[in-house]
Amino acid sequence: MDKKNAAKHAALCGLLGALALSLSYLEGLLPPLPGIPPGAKPGLSNLAVLAAADLLGLPAALSLAVLKGGFAFLTRGVTPGIMSLSGGLLSAPAMTLILRKTKLSPLFAGVTGALAHNAAQLAAARFLTGPAAWGYAPGMLLLGVVSGLLTGACFSGISAVLEKAFGHRTP
Amino acid sequence: MRAPRSRRLPGKGEAAALLALLLLALAVFFGARRFAPAGETVLIEQNGETVFSARLADLGEARVLEIGGAAVEVSRRGARFLESDCPDRLCVKAGLLTRAGESAVCLPNRVSVRITGGGGSIDAVTG
Numbered sequence: 001m002d003k004k005n006a007a008k009h010a011a012l013c014g015l016l017g018a019l020a021l022s023l024s025y026l027e028g029l030l031p032p033l034p035g036i037p038p039g040a041k042p043g044l045s046n047l048a049v050l051a052a053a054d055l056l057g058l059p060a061a062l063s064l065a066v067l068k069g070g071f072a073f074l075t076r077g078v079t080p081g082i083m084s085l086s087g088g089l090l091s092a093p094a095m096t097l098i099l100r101k102t103k104l105s106p107l108f109a110g111v112t113g114a115l116a117h118n119a120a121q122l123a124a125a126r127f128l129t130g131p132a133a134w135g136y137a138p139g140m141l142l143l144g145v146v147s148g149l150l151t152g153a154c155f156s157g158i159s160a161v162l163e164k165a166f167g168h169r170t171p
Numbered sequence: 172m173r174a175p176r177s178r179r180l181p182g183k184g185e186a187a188a189l190l191a192l193l194l195l196a197l198a199v200f201f202g203a204r205r206f207a208p209a210g211e212t213v214l215i216e217q218n219g220e221t222v223f224s225a226r227l228a229d230l231g232e233a234r235v236l237e238i239g240g241a242a243v244e245v246s247r248r249g250a251r252f253l254e255s256d257c258p259d260r261l262c263v264k265a266g267l268l269t270r271a272g273e274s275a276v277c278l279p280n281r282v283s284v285r286i287t288g289g290g291g292s293i294d295a296v297t298g
Contacts, residue, residue, distance in 0.1 A: 038264035054177050077258065079278045105181040107189060125276060130216035132283030135274025142200040145193050159177035 012166050013052065013060045017067050020048035024068060037139055043147045046091065046113055050106065050155045051162060053096040061092040079128070086124040087117035106159070110152025115144040207270040211288025213250045215243055218281045227286075239280040250284050252277060 023045040032038055045068060053061040065088025073081025095113035098104050118140040125133035181189060213230075215223040217238055225245065233246035240256035249269035252262040255277050262277035262284075274285035 032264075039259065039261040077279065083278070099176055103179065103182075104185055105179040106177055107181055108185055111189060111192065125278060128278060129276050129281055129283040130219050130285075132214075132216060132274035132276050132285035135272055135285055136276065138196075138200045138203040142196040145189075145196045149189070149193070156178055159175070163175070163177070 008166060009056060009060075013056055013063070016048045016052045016056075016060070017064055019051075020045040020064050020068050021071050023048060024071060040139065040143050041147075042150060043114055043117065044151065044154075046095075046110070046117065046147075047151045047154050047158075049088065049092055050095050050099070050110060050113065050151060051159070053092065053109070054099050054106070054155070054159065055162065055166070057100075058093060058096045061096050062089070065089055065092040082124055082128070083121050086120045090120035091117035105152070106156045107149055107152035110150070110155065111145055111148030114148030114151065115141070118144040203272060204270075207272045208288075210249060210269055210271045210273065210286035212286070213245055213268075214285050214287060215245075215250070216283050216285075239277075239282050241277050241280050241282050243282070243284055249273075249286060251275070252284065255280060 027041050027044050030041075049061050049064045049068075052064050066085065068088050069081055069085030072084035091113040094116035095109045098109040098112050099106065122133060122137060122140055125136070210227055212224060212226050214221055215236065215238060222238055223236060223243075223245070227247055227249065230245055230247050233244050235253055236243045236245065241252055241262065242254040244251055244253040249267050251267040252260075252265065252275055255262050257277055257279040262275050262280075262282070265275035268275060268284060268286050271286055271288050274283060276283040
């Protein structure tokens with residue numbers, strides 16, 4: 001990568017990091033909606049990780065996951081930090097794999113990422129507490145599919161704008 | 172030129188798989204709620220170890236157990252987190268647990284409550 005591209009790469013990585021953190025923050029401001037179980041979140045910041053997986057590759061996607069985990073740790077505490085990090089460390093590689101190594105669409109990548117995220121969180125919760133955590137599995141499954149479709153579709157929608165603005169893509 | 176991967180549309184097979192997955196998730200979610208048998212026992216665990224366990228039928232009026240930073244109410248009807256010192260109190264918002272398989276977890280306090288049992292037995296026959 002030449003110097004100009006390296007600068008673009010770093011700038012885009014930073015921007016996507018900022019986007020991930022602001023989406024996490026905005027999500028926390030959403031009021032609890034009727035019919036949606038308490039604590040269920042749409043996982044909008046995965047949008048930024050998905051974009052990083054596509055435009056920049058696995059190292060950038062993973063660093064975004066670590067950044068998100070660190071942000072959750074600093075602003076909300078140890079437990080949310082562990083939950084965010086465990087989810088991110090599994091979902092970032094999963095989304096990168098689907099997007100870059102298969103011919104499947106961003107929708108599929110979003111769903112895979114969200115399900116991987118939720119599965120890792122469930123496993124972490126099981127480890128931290130006990131088998132009671134499995135009781136949340138049906139909700140996490142449904143939430144993963146719906147939020148994954150949502151982030152995948154959003155990403156498809158904004159990707160044209162992102163590419164136009166940056167004209168940058170790591171092969 | 173092929174569309175970039177970010178704007179690929181799902182093929183027929185992929186769309187079918189996604190739809191099937193969505194339907195499966197809906198079925199599991201609503202099925203788990205609707206068809207779960209009535210609970211038989213309540214188990215409270217802290218740091219992975221059982222700190223309280225009882226048959227619901229043996230429990231009388233509601234009583235409150237202080238476990239870690241949380242207060243759990245157990246009664247004949249079921250169990251719920253009554254109060255907790257954790258920040259988001261998702262455990263309290265989970266409400267009353269009555270059916271087998273239902274659970275509530277207070278992650279910051281490492282306390283969990285779950286209802287088990289009822290496997291295969293018929294609770295009531297109507298009609």
